[in-house]
Amino acid sequence: GQQLNQSPQSMFIQEGEDVSMNCTSSSIFNTWLWYKQDPGEGPVLLIALYKAGELTSNGRLTAQFGITRKDSFLNISASIPSDVGIYFCAGREISSGTYKYIFGTGTRLKVLA
Amino acid sequence: DGGITQSPKYLFRKEGQNVTLSCEQNLNHDAMYWYRQDPGQGLRLIYYSQIVNDFQKGDIAEGYSVSREKKESFPLTVTSAQKNPTAFYLCASSMDVNGELFFGEGSRLTVL
Numbered sequence: 001g002q003q004l005n006q007s008p009q010s011m012f013i014q015e016g017e018d019v020s021m022n023c024t025s026s027s028i029f030n031t032w033l034w035y036k037q038d039p040g041e042g043p044v045l046l047i048a049l050y051k052a053g054e055l056t057s058n059g060r061l062t063a064q065f066g067i068t069r070k071d072s073f074l075n076i077s078a079s080i081p082s083d084v085g086i087y088f089c090a091g092r093e094i095s096s097g098t099y100k101y102i103f104g105t106g107t108r109l110k111v112l113a
Numbered sequence: 114d115g116g117i118t119q120s121p122k123y124l125f126r127k128e129g130q131n132v133t134l135s136c137e138q139n140l141n142h143d144a145m146y147w148y149r150q151d152p153g154q155g156l157r158l159i160y161y162s163q164i165v166n167d168f169q170k171g172d173i174a175e176g177y178s179v180s181r182e183k184k185e186s187f188p189l190t191v192t193s194a195q196k197n198p199t200a201f202y203l204c205a206s207s208m209d210v211n212g213e214l215f216f217g218e219g220s221r222l223t224v225l
Contacts, residue, residue, distance in 0.1 A: 004155065033213055042119075042203055042216035043156075088155070090214070100171070101214060103148075103155035 006089055006104030014112050019076040021107040023089035031092040032072040033101070034063050038085050046087075047074070081111050116140065117217035119204050124222045126191070126198070134189045134220045136204035143209050145187035149173060150201040150219075159202075162187055163210055191222060199224045 006023045013019055023032070031050055035043035047058050049065035049072060056063055060077045072091070076083055089104040117138045126132045138145065144163050148156040158171030162181040176195025181187055187206075191198045204217040 031211075031213075035216075040219070040221070042117075042218045045213055045215060048213045090156075100158060100161075103157075105153060105155050 004089060004091060004102055004104040006107055008107055009105070010108040010110070012110045012112060013079055015079060015081060017079055019079055019083070019109060020073065021087060022071060022073045023091065023104045024071040025091055025102070026070070027091075027093045028069040029072075029091035029093055030069070031101075032063070032065050033090040034061075034072070034074050035088040035090065036085050037088060037106070043088055076109075079109075079111050081113050084109055084111050117204055117206055117215060119202075119217035119220050121220060122218070124220060126222060126224050128224060129193045131190055131192050132222065134191070134202055134204075134222070136187045136189065136217060138185050138187075138204075138206045138217075140206055140208075140215065141184070142206035142212075142215075143184070144207045144212070145181065146205040146207075146214065147171075147177070147179065147187070147189045148203045148205065150203055156203065159189065198222055 004023045004025050033048050034046045037043040047056050047063040052069050053067050054065040062075045064073045086106040086108050088106050090101040092101050120135045146161040147159040150156050157173050159177050160179040162168040165184050168179050168181050178190045202220045205214040207214050
């Protein structure tokens with residue numbers, strides 16, 4: 001099945017730094033979801049986006065639904081050690097006629113104290 | 114607490130055996146899903162169910178089977194026909210077909 005292009009694949013940052021990651025698709029999406037997954041656990045929903053251009057925050061996390069409907073961005077401000085984990089995006093295509101979500105391959109974040 | 118409960122957390126299987134993974138939700142969600150997660154890949158959809166007594170194949174349904182006899186339960190059977198069953202399996206639910214996905218804690222299956 002189709003997968004989203006998520007980047008970067010991994011990143012090491014210092015505590016206190018800001019983090020940015022993004023997902024891009026060749027298809028137009030009508031919904032974007034962002035998740036965080038800890039090792040051996042299920043993904044936890046962070047932010048949901050439903051409209052092009054929408055900007056939504058959840059604490060230190062901010063996500064945006066790209067204007068082209070083909071991309072989305074997640075920013076984490078002032079990172080802390082507990083931000084470590086894998087961040088996934090998921091999108092749902094308008095053209096598919098179904099509600100099936102497509103998932104990115106994840107961005108592995110490591111925070112150095 | 115409301116949520117999605119998967120069991121067992123870890124499961125070992127010998128080749129040729131069928132195993133069933135349990136998924137229960139008390140969120141009163143209509144739709145339920147099973148995903149498979151492998152290292153370096155995005156989640157792949159195995160089966161989904163929009164309502165009780167109805168389910169549809171996802172992208173990688175071969176070697177798997179499901180049932181949806183109750184709204185809150187969506188068990189997944191990994192059959193001996195699944196050629197590479199070792200993986201992390203995630204159950205999810207959503208209020209309806211348009212809703213956000215909420216995941217359980219996952220079940221790790223290892224074939225010996």
